[in-house]
Amino acid sequence: MPTPLYRYSFLVLFLLGMISCTQHSTAPANVAFHNLTSKYNALLQAQELLGEANKTIFANRRDNYAALLPVLVPIDSQAALLVTNELASVIKKASLVAERHQNAKYLDDAYLVLGQARLQQGDIRNAIETFKYINTNYPDGNARSAALIGLMRAYTEEGEYNVALRVADVVRNLPLSKSETLAYYLTKAYLHQQRREYAVAAAILEESLPMMPKNDRKARVYYALGQLYELTDKPAKAMSQYAAVQRNRPNYDLSFYARLNSLLNQPNQDPKVSFNRMLRDRKNADLQDQIYFAMGSYEERRGHIREAIPYYKRAASLAAQKPEQLAAVYLRIADLSYDPLQDYESAQMYYDSTVQLRPRNLGNLAQITEKKRGLDQFVMHLRVIKTEDSLQKLAAMNPTQLDKYLEKVVSDRQAKEAAEKRLAEEKAARARQEQMLAASGIQPDNVQASSVWYFYNPNSVQRGRQEFQEKWGTRKLEDNWRRVTKETSLTSDNSNITAVRQPGTGDPSNPQATQAVSPLQAEVESMKKTIPFTPEALDASRKKQELAYFELGKLYRLTLNENQKAIQTFEQLLTLFPQTQYESETLYLLYLATEGTPRQAEYKNRLFQKFPDSYYVRLINRSSLTPLTAGAESEAQNLYAQAYETYRQGDYTNALSQTERGLQAYAGNALEDKFALLKAMLMAKTQNAEAYRKALNDFIQNYPGSNLKPMAEEMLTAAKGK
Template sequence: MKNYATHNLKVILFSLCSCIIYACGSQKDNATTRSMQNLTARYNYIYNAKVILNTHQQELAEAYPENYDQVLPVYLGPEIDSNFIVKDGNGAKTMDDIIKKAQIIILEKSYSNYLDDAYILLGKANFFKGNYFNAAEYFDYVIKNYKNNTKSYVEALNWKARSLMQVRRLNEAKLTLDTLAYMIPDLKKNTAEPLATLAQLSIYHHKNAVAISYLKDAVKASHDSQHKIRWTYILAQLSEQQKNYSEALLSYRKVQKSNAPFEMYFNANLNRIKINALLSGKKINKQDELLALLKDDKNTDYIDQIYYQIAESLIADEAYAEAKKYDLLSIQKSTKNQYQKGLSYLKIADLNFKHFHDYLNAKLYYDSAVNTLPKTYPGFELIVKKNQNLEYLTKRYETIAKEDTLQNIARLPEKEREAKIQAIFNPVGRPDLVNTQVSPNTSPLAFNLSESNKPQTSSTFYFSNAAALSKGYSDFKKKWGNRKLENNWRQSIRSSAQTTNQDITNNMATALANNAGIDNPGLSDKTAEIKAYTTALPLTAGQLAQSNQKIIDAYYDIASFYLQELNDPEEAEEVYQILLNRFPGNNHLAASYYGLFLIYKNKDQTAATNYKNKILKEFPGTVYAKTILDPSFSLKQTELETTLNKEYNSIFEQYQKKDFTGVMQMADQVLKNKEENYLSPQYAYLKAIAIGRTNHVDTLLTTFNGITNSFPDDKLITPLVKDHIAYINEHLQDFQKRKIALIDFDPNEPPFAIRQAPAPSVTARQEVIPAVQQNNKIESAAVTNVPKTEKPIPAVPIKVEGMFSTAVSTVYYYVIDVADASLTLSSSRFGIGQFNRGNYSGQNLRHQLKEFDNDQLIYVGNFSNFDEAKTYADGISPQLKQIMKVPASIYTGFVISKENFDKLTSKDILNKYLEFYKNNY
């Protein structure tokens, strides 16, 4: 018996050694090798790797910072910019373990049936490490090489689409999912996750109805309870967005009754209360149920969200002041949830801006929202833009408020008017700023400290503890960097409208001392202000029309700015509707209808069609109607303008070469072929000048008179030609003696010139732009001196932003920035000269060129004050298309003081000034 056992042991040991030797030897593709590799690959590597992956996914679900204010992601994956990846050191290590196991299968188990699983594991491990492009490549390899394995093929398609969606390559993800969607009806199992992925893509494309359909099918097909709970909550959110409140309520209740995480349960309960109140239509005490949640100790960490929801319900009831109080409470109680704090900051900013018109505080709260919300927050860039451009919008809202106030006062009886104006300028209880005394050494904080609240000096007090101070300072620098010690130190985005309280505090004592002996309209001389305000009242029909036009223009500017600059169609739609409701017959109807057509085009086809028909019926000849009928109209128009500009520049070159016969022939051909084009008056003018260089004055006068008759409404050439005709008629005898009307190329003959304006009798301006060398004497303006306008510089704080300021200057320029250094601007400067001589004859306006690497600046001056320059800008702007003869997209006009202009030395500085100009003027 003993020998038998010994024999069996020898046989077993021999077999085992043989297997080991065989395994260590060269592998061959046979049944034994495949069986052994399948066994070890499946249980030693695949099984263990999947256990590690499932554990990591559970940890990710527990640690993922959910944002219940937005639609939850259907599946979880680390965001590229999130802090989670940085902190997830152990998670990265476990993913590396999975990668090693997968690589062993690929390298050492090449005859096994689990190579596709190994590549899928490599893809998933890279996905959860945030290496989405690498993950997509691994899944793509499986898709191309394992098409016959349906399970692996479907799984790879699904995860490749997920990887692409994580980096927002939605078009590529859609192509992948199109293949998957085609296969799903034929699949008998494992369809839940592909359906969920299709739902996520639909959410990204804002197709909520489609997403709801996919998610419902995914919930039915899923055997994972946590997935079903999560997807049910998302179904509720999507139904709520679709305003299908009964469906949303049903889904929220399912989540409440399930084994959901407490935070999800709490938010489902919160939304259920909100929808119940909405469906019941209660107007009184609808916040009571939300307030009751504050009494539950389990909700301690969610008090900020409760207050926020109460504020939201109050906003829905238009109780804005009360809503603001609860939003402030939400901020105060937000200790852990920075996201919620950011939302509350944003809501208060919107309330201040839209409803309270407190623009300075709106600016501060927008900045706090920008610094608190993550950059991945939907619409984050929009908030930043709104913050930066707040002043542009603010000025227009202030115009609306001012004109509305003036109109309301104008409707009052005369005695009540006077009382109302007095109340505005002398409000009851207003402290007298002149009598306010501020010590230069007094800290702003001192005003908030009473004797009973003075800082303690014991060693337990934070500011008496050197170690605590040192640590606090170190932590502060890590988070905020080296910030200047000043009020509103958190603000990273500054603008000129925001003269900081710190600057005001520092300069208050000096300002008060300086103002003590000066008549300050804001403090002492109220009579002039009251008189000016009274004069501005729109008491006549004409004045009321002008006031209304200011309001109309302001609303239109705001709506256009929201739509075109901020890309915020919802806000634009609201302002357009206000404009149309208040002024249904305004002069921006066509543009407003087109703006609304664009807004509704992708969300409400019925409304879009309605506005489209309005444009085509009421404004058939506008560019908006032509663009609707032919979407390529704008492109064709641009091409046509480019052709016309080239033709004009070609003729102008002939004019510069003094080939007057060629000018006449080319101008005739263009005028004959394109009689209706917008440059026709200028072609006709070049032809007339060429005729004047080669013919008698009678022919020239006939040609000039033909221009005034053919183009009576032209504001660029016709005024200039009329001035030429008047000059010729004044000196007709001299011109009749000439064989050729315009012979100023002959030094023996007197040149043709514009009529001289009488020289002023006052002191001439000392500083002028040097004369520009013109191509022809006919286009040279007379040089006369313009009186200098003295304006006192007010003793008030000047707005300063970086190197630029709004300080009053004695010299201003109007500047046209052309963002292309390669263009020859001779014809553009010629056109500016035409405008100046036709509209500003005798005003000593000169234009000069300043060049950067990529830009050219044509600047016109001198203007003695900003209003003069702005009036010039308003006059020339509508003519720039005819004047510049370059694409409108590459030039910009603006006004600038000489002091600021001298600082323009590069494109970068120019861009900074343009931002400064937009914010301040």
């Protein structure tokens, strides 16, 4: 009986299927099979997963509307953790196309999805390589334009803006679909925004907005455009963009900030009434810090800097649980305190707080940290000056006045600490009471104070504490506190203390008797130990002050660029310490700080007359001299060799004469530090030990970069020892 024909047809189809599975064949049936399989078994699923992952990341973004809003949500590997599994699946499915369907026409699309998934993961270097691979191997493919747009975005995220611009120039000349054109515009606007080219970014966004559908993404771009117009001083256009935000389905926070910024840009109108209305709105309860920040910004824009600071501080107190926003507020206060207020102590404190929070949204954190370090030094030296000045004044007071003053200081501090402790205890008691009432289901407002247990009523606790102290005094918390072996004594500041009477205590005839000392007196005696009563301690205190004035002047001059304050500080140093060891450098810095004024000649003359051989005199002379010729350098080397040989032969007087001639005739020569050290060594042979030590000190101070400095320091140590 013959085999049915349909059985052979199944066999033929099976064989055709097996042949078509070969991914390197170009046969039509084979290619069609791989096109179909790659598109529907892998690529389509990968694209849908990537789209969902992008939506999730956008929905869970953390925008800081108080700062300049990026046009695109920046790539963040931490944010991508929300969709780790989805992105892993995208990469796996896109990779299957490359592994199993080499002859499919969707291969470049698969690589594109792979690169986009890697970019969202934060694996930017591999994403760049993937996009480059598409551009090189599929120049005529459908995915090339999108790959180059992705490459532009990746380079922007890496901060390689010039490379991103070159890629943008290539994309501009390619045929783009509507969606690719929108992606290109948004990416290019983002690039120019990162380069702080705000006007260019705003112009590009104007072109891109008509292509966007009405949704929260479009509202977000309108808000960013409004901020860009603010930065380019176009308040009317900014207000127009903020109004457009409200028409594009923004979330509540975005709508709130758009209204807030719109109020700040209204011409000739005081927005305080609107601000106060927003503060009273319950929906803004967790956004009050931003309202106060806007109120501070309004005062700042009017030039009322000192009026703005309290609003910013109020904003900071309300943003305590929002580290990113708190850092932005601290930074604003710090910047205003630094300039124009020049309140460097406050600036240092707020810069320090900003750095401690380590905000991720501040791109200039390194510069802020560097500025903070300079201010740390400034505040340290300023405090040394104030502290030592106070201690010296205390040392000059008569003993009776000093005791009264210190007792008052300690009493005031103790009273303040006690008040703060009492307030904290009352708050804690109130919190416990409310917690207890909440647990019992009773509303605190409906409960009379008398119906609450004694220890949960802060007023009762405070009243009881006062009654106890009036009767028994301040007692240490311990067992058997009412025993007759204890007694209450009154201190000089009318506070009660308890002293334990041991047998024989208080008996003058008993040599082992001990006198009870109050805590106040003990603290006063402790404070006295820091006061410089002896001449040696007073001299050490003045030396600390002397160094602090010198360093403070240098910080004003070299770090803060405050020339006038530098001059005042240096002059104060010379007035308070006429014999200061920093006089030569101080006069030189005053010479530089008074450039272009009649006083410059005065400081120059003082320096030249008092320190004719100093390094700073040679610096001034060197700046007015032409560089030494090769012949002059050779003459200087010969003279040094001659002087050194004369020194070795023991003819110290002639050697000193030759050395001084070398320093004067060949100022700025390559061997200047050798001449100077040889001169110091000759001072030991021709003058006394004090002159020798002074010469070594001058060398160390005048030639800090010389490789002979360690030798000079060893010689000075030996000279001081002997």
